[in-house]
Amino acid sequence: MKEKWTMFSTPKEELKQLLVSLGTCFIGEGFIQVKDYPFEPSIAYNQTLIKKEDIVDFDYDARPMTIRIKNELIFISIKHKEALIHFASKNKIKIVLRPAIWDLILEPFLDTEFTEEGNKRVTRLLVKYGLTPKQINQLRDEVEIQMLKYNFDTTLWEWCSLDASDVLKAMRLKYNHTDFRIFYKKVIDIALLSHP
8 A cells, every 4th residue: 555645744853853954075185074964874874084086977967966987976955066176176186077877856745736748748858867667656656755845845945946865855864774775876877867
């Protein structure tokens, strides 16, 4: 039986945990230090010092920005944009423009109308990245209740964009340690998809 959601039914303690920050970031000479990163499977959770040579690339156009280390994305607040651009330039770190795949997957949970025509358009785009319509629907079904809580019960009311970091914030409360680790890998793998 499918779980149901009623607006504003989420307990206050859960609401506080849904809108967790991405931690703090300090940009030093040849390294980035991340503290209080909320996603336990991430290398940034325990390893707060990220050396310049470990960074594969950097997307400063993403919201939040992302740095890639091996096959993982670390989400960094946009308030560090200028410092990170300088850091990337100085250390010759590749700049990329990653597709916003999770933004497309999460469109139905925005505070705006999501029409059948819009769904077909988004599905066509996602199929170009290798996702099937069945996978798209399964992902949306998996995250639906938590994303509704995240965007509406918290009164975030986001109407432009929800991304990979948002779905991770929402789902970390739903899953136990093992299940969240599996979900985290799935989110990052999808976020790293690119055109064939």
